[in-house]
Structure formats: structure tokens, C-alpha cells
Amino acid sequence: MAFLQGLDSHIVIVGCGISGLGAAMRLVQHGFHKVRIVEATGRAGGRIKTTLWGGKFVEIGANWIHGPCQENPVFRLACDYHLLDEKSMTEENQSIDVEGHPPFVPNWFTSSGQKVSVGMTEPASMLYMKLLQESQEFSVEDQEVLPTSSVGEFIKCKAKQALDEEQVDKTTKDLKQAVINTLLKAECCVSGTHSMDDVCLRAFGMYKTLPGLDCTFPGGYEGLIRCMAQDLPKDIVSYNKPVKCIHWNCTDQNSSSSEKRLPVLVECEDGEKIPADHVILTVSLGFLKRNHKTLLNPEIPPHKVQSIQNLGFGTNNKIFLEFEEPFWDPDCEIIFFLWEDEPELTDVVSNLDIFWMKKLFGFTVMTPAERYGHVLCGWIAGHESEHMETLSQVELECTITRLIRRFTGNPTITPKRVLRSQWYHDPYTYGSYTYIAKGCSGQDIDNLVEPLPLKGSQSKPLQVLFGGEATNRSFFSTVHGALLAGWREAERLISHYAPSTFPEACSSKL
Known part of the structure; x- marks a missing residue:
């Protein structure tokens, strides 16, 4: 009987990215019929965003399925929907x-306009x-004393030692240093951080990769979002409805539509107030960092606030370029720029206004050429990326053109x-994705995942639950991490009403 009563629970999901959609699908599949998604923007997908540009689909947001194998739920869904080649x-x-590092065939160019062979780099x-x-x-x-506190410091220290020990001429040494700098800048894009000096060395190995050669969607990543949305009941999503405040542990509700006093009230910016038994919050960590004080009332407990502040959330942007003819080799898959x-050894620039473009490590070649023509996708992370948006x-266009001509x-x-792309100035993301910053650990993710009210409280449990990629210990920063987090929180509610049916549903380490 408890589970049947649970099916009448009012569940509001904040955010219609893949985490929110995944949570809604799982709940609906298990018979919950009072599920509603509120989305601040006019579109579904969140940081999955495809646009038609020059007659070609390009990904403004998420680009690849990382680790396309049977362990990856995004890959399985894409196969089920017949979206892949x-x-x-x-x-x-x-x-x-x-x-996590596909073996792209590279071309290397120097700031003096020379092409350098792979043998030299x-x-x-x-x-x-x-x-x-x-x-x-x-x-x-491990309790051992670390050689450094950050990944960047570790790599630069070890690289400097290795370069100093080599008996090579200055030109060769300078070239090697330039290669390492470029690869550090590329790693900033992979991690979504301003500098690898900001990434925690002890926790760097927490991130898990899956087997499979990264692949893309021929018809755009948003095709997956459309398919998922079509599998949900009609009108389950309310668009252009930003949430002003989530009132939990409610004692006062001004809603005549509520037949019973529910513990949560979702107050939207347009004035609508939505009563709920449970809310699944799937906003970005960047949004939480900016708005946690006003987004929830009462405020988030101090240890959760500390973890939100501890975790890193950086910016990684793309710059797409189309050319009449390629200047790269026919087999080239990635272009690196060597300053x-x-x-x-450094992965940041000294002056944003003048040298921001030096953080652009290079470009990936959009393939196949039959689909894209001669299109490159440039990658730039950090504060330099945020400046580029302005x-x-x-x-x-003038700066990028000068850069290409120079190299x-x-x-x-x-x-x-x-x-x-301009993810930092998007008011509902404030960046791209999560990394484990220096000084924090997986415990911070566990703290973020912890539902409100806290365990042991006399209040009704599971009023506010937390999803999104930032809440996945192993796959933070990924689409599959976000999807798994949405499923986890949906299954937490399913388990709450039918605990014997889903004994393993609520592991925060999916």
C-alpha cells in the first residue's frame, strides 16, 4: 500500500537537462503520474545544445559520448533510439x-609560422x-604526503626536472617546453578548469573512464533529448519558468490547488507556487555557487554550502571556424599551436586583454568532411575563455584570423x-562542468548529494534531492554522469516508497 500511495506524490524536477529528463523518465516508468519538470529556458537539454550553422549541425555544448560501451547509459539510449552510425x-x-584521451592524428604549428613534424614533438x-x-x-x-597539492604543479615540477636532466640544445628544450604547455592548456579544456594548478592531485584519479572510442551524433546531440522528451507524458515540462525559491519544511502554503499540506513549495519567478512532496534539483554547480543562498529556504546547511564552494566549476568554450580549403593534412584530426x-612551464596567460588567445591550444577537425566540409572546432578554457565571451x-573574428595566419x-x-559558445555568461550555467578542485575530495560530492532534510531529522524525508553531473563521484563533468545522477535520485524516491523492491537504488557512487 505504501508504494501505491507514493505514486500519488507530487514530484517537481527543476531543470530539463538530461539529468532532469532521466529522473522524470524513471519515475514515470514506475507509475508516478504527478511529475512535473520546470525549466528556466525555452528549450530542453541544458548543456546539451545543438545548432544549425551554415547548414551543418554543430554542438555548442556536449560534444561526444565519452566511452561509448554497454556500461554507458547514454550510449545504450542512443543505440535504442537509432541515433548513431x-x-x-x-x-x-x-x-x-x-x-579518456583519444589518439588523434596531430598537426603541430609554431608561433613563427612553421609546421613541426610529429617526430620532433x-x-x-x-x-x-x-x-x-x-x-x-x-x-x-592514501595518507602519504603528496609531492604537490595540484595536478599542474606535479606535472610542471616533474617535467622541469626531466627537461633539465636532458643534454639537449636550447632550441630543442624550448620546443619540448612549448609542447608541454600546449598539452597542459588542452588538459584545462578536458577538466574544465582555469589552470591544472587548481585541480586536486590526490583526487584526480577519482574520475573514471569507460572503454570505447568517443563518438558523436550525426544528427546532433539534441536528438537524444528530443527522443527522451517524446517518451514522457505530454505537457510534463513547463518552459520559460525560472524558479525563484524552493521552500522546504513548509508550514505555510498559499495554494488553493493543494488538497493537502505538502512539505515543499516551489516558488517561480512568474508568481506561480507549486506544492510538492519532493523536488529533484538538477541545476548546474555554477548556478548553485551563485544562488544557493536564495534558491532554498531555509538555506542549505553549512557543510553542504562549504562543499559547493570547495568543488570546482570552470569554463570550456568552443570557437568554430569554416574554411574554403583546409590548411591541415588530409589525415589530421587535431591541430596544436606551440607558442x-x-x-x-605555464597554462595561463599574463594579460587577459592582450594575450587571451594564447590559451587556445588548438582545434579538433570536424569529421567526416562529407558532413562538415572544412570546419575546425577550437577549444579554450579558464578566465581567458570567459574574457573571450565578452x-x-x-x-x-579579427583576432582568430590573425592567429591562424601567424601559425x-x-x-x-x-x-x-x-x-x-558563451557558457560563462549563460545565467543558468555560469560555466561548463565540474572538477575536483585543490583542497576538496569525494566527500564534498557526497555532501552535495545528501538530500534535505538531513538524515535523522523529524521532518518528512527526501524533500529536496540533488542531481546533475556535479553529484556523480566517478563521472562528474559528463553527460552519462548527469543521466546516472538523475536516475539515482528517481530511484531514491522509488526505493523510499518500495524499499524491498530497490535495495541498491540509492548508491551515490553509480
Whole structure:
């Protein structure tokens, strides 16, 4: 009987990204019929965002399925909805394990306009990858004294030692240093951080990769969102409805539509007040950092606030360029830029206004060419990326054009069109995704996951639950991490009403 009564519970999900959609799908599948999603914007998907640009689908947000294998729920859903090409679904593609770093075929260009062979850059690349691997091997449980507190400091210290010990000429040493700097900047994009100096060394290995060669959606990532939304009851999502405040442990409700006094009241900016038994909050960590004081009433307990502040949430943006003809090799998959005037190992710039473009480590080549033509996707992270968002379109295009001409040595090359993402200035994200910042640990994620009211309270349990990629210990920063987190919170409610049916439902370490 308890479970049947639970099916009448009013459940409000805040945010219609994949975490919120996943939670709603799981609840509806298990018979909950009073589920509502409130979404601040006019679209579903959150940080999954596809746009049509020059007749081509490009991803403003999430780009790949990372680790497309049977363990990855996003991959399984994409296969079920027939959204991937045949190659991506092959057993061979699923079995390749690249440990989060696909083996892209590179072209290297220097700031003096020279193309450098892979043979010249490979020794430094191999040194960097070796150090990156070592930085992932420290255990959170180990009590040993760490050589440094951050990943960036560890790699730079070890790299400097290795370069100083080599008996090579200054030109060769400078080239190797430039390679490591470029790869550090690339890693800032992977981690979504301003600098690898901000990423915790002890916890770096918490992030888990899945086997499979990363793949993309031929028709755009948003195709997955559309398919998921179509599997939900009609009108379950209310768009353009920002939430002003979630009142939990409610004692006063001004809603005539409520037949009973419910413990939560979701107050929207348009004045609507939605009573609920449970709320699943799937907003970005960036939004929580900015708004946690006013978003929940009473305020979030101090230890949860501390964990929100401890965890890192950075910006990683894209700059798309289309050309009439490629300046890269036919087999090239990634282009790296080597700055020859950086006197030390670094992944940040000295002056944002003047040198922000030096944080742009390079471009991935959009493939296949039959689909995209000659399109590159540039990657830039950190405060430099946030500054880039503030530039006018004309200034951005002029700067990028000068950059391409400088590195290729071709004074006439000009992009046909330029498009950028601007995630930092999006008022509902304030950045891109989560990283484990220096000084915090997996316990901070556990604290963030903990539902309100806290365990042991005499109040009605599970009033506010927390989803989104930031709440996944192993897969933070990923789409599959966000989806798993949404499922976890839905299953927490299912288990609450039918505990014997879902004994393992509420593990926070999915």
C-alpha cells in the first residue's frame, strides 16, 4: 500500500537537462503520474545544445559520448533510439580503451609560422602523457604526503626536472617546453578548469573512464533529448519558468490547488507556487555557487554550502571556424599551436586583454568532411575563455584570423564564418562542468548529494534531492554522469516508497 500511495506524490524536477529528463523518465516508468519538470529556458537539454550553422549541425555544448560501451547509459539510449552510425556501435569501437584521451592524428604549428613534424614533438608528448598518468595514480585513501597539492604543479615540477636532466640544445628544450604547455592548456579544456594548478592531485584519479572510442551524433546531440522528451507524458515540462525559491519544511502554503499540506513549495519567478512532496534539483554547480543562498529556504546547511564552494566549476568554450580549403593534412584530426615566447612551464596567460588567445591550444577537425566540409572546432578554457565571451564578433573574428595566419605562415587565409559558445555568461550555467578542485575530495560530492532534510531529522524525508553531473563521484563533468545522477535520485524516491523492491537504488557512487 505504501508504494501505491507514493505514486500519488507530487514530484517537481527543476531543470530539463538530461539529468532532469532521466529522473522524470524513471519515475514515470514506475507509475508516478504527478511529475512535473520546470525549466528556466525555452528549450530542453541544458548543456546539451545543438545548432544549425551554415547548414551543418554543430554542438555548442556536449560534444561526444565519452566511452561509448554497454556500461554507458547514454550510449545504450542512443543505440535504442537509432541515433548513431554503424561504426560507433560496433563491438570493436566499444572495446577500444583510450583512457579518456583519444589518439588523434596531430598537426603541430609554431608561433613563427612553421609546421613541426610529429617526430620532433613526440618525445615531449610522451613525457607529458606519462606524467599525466602518474598524476591519476594517487589514492584518495592514501595518507602519504603528496609531492604537490595540484595536478599542474606535479606535472610542471616533474617535467622541469626531466627537461633539465636532458643534454639537449636550447632550441630543442624550448620546443619540448612549448609542447608541454600546449598539452597542459588542452588538459584545462578536458577538466574544465582555469589552470591544472587548481585541480586536486590526490583526487584526480577519482574520475573514471569507460572503454570505447568517443563518438558523436550525426544528427546532433539534441536528438537524444528530443527522443527522451517524446517518451514522457505530454505537457510534463513547463518552459520559460525560472524558479525563484524552493521552500522546504513548509508550514505555510498559499495554494488553493493543494488538497493537502505538502512539505515543499516551489516558488517561480512568474508568481506561480507549486506544492510538492519532493523536488529533484538538477541545476548546474555554477548556478548553485551563485544562488544557493536564495534558491532554498531555509538555506542549505553549512557543510553542504562549504562543499559547493570547495568543488570546482570552470569554463570550456568552443570557437568554430569554416574554411574554403583546409590548411591541415588530409589525415589530421587535431591541430596544436606551440607558442615559442613562453619562458616557463605555464597554462595561463599574463594579460587577459592582450594575450587571451594564447590559451587556445588548438582545434579538433570536424569529421567526416562529407558532413562538415572544412570546419575546425577550437577549444579554450579558464578566465581567458570567459574574457573571450565578452569580445564583439568583429574583434573575435579579427583576432582568430590573425592567429591562424601567424601559425600557418599564410597571410591571406581567412575563415568564412566564426561561431563561439558563451557558457560563462549563460545565467543558468555560469560555466561548463565540474572538477575536483585543490583542497576538496569525494566527500564534498557526497555532501552535495545528501538530500534535505538531513538524515535523522523529524521532518518528512527526501524533500529536496540533488542531481546533475556535479553529484556523480566517478563521472562528474559528463553527460552519462548527469543521466546516472538523475536516475539515482528517481530511484531514491522509488526505493523510499518500495524499499524491498530497490535495495541498491540509492548508491551515490553509480
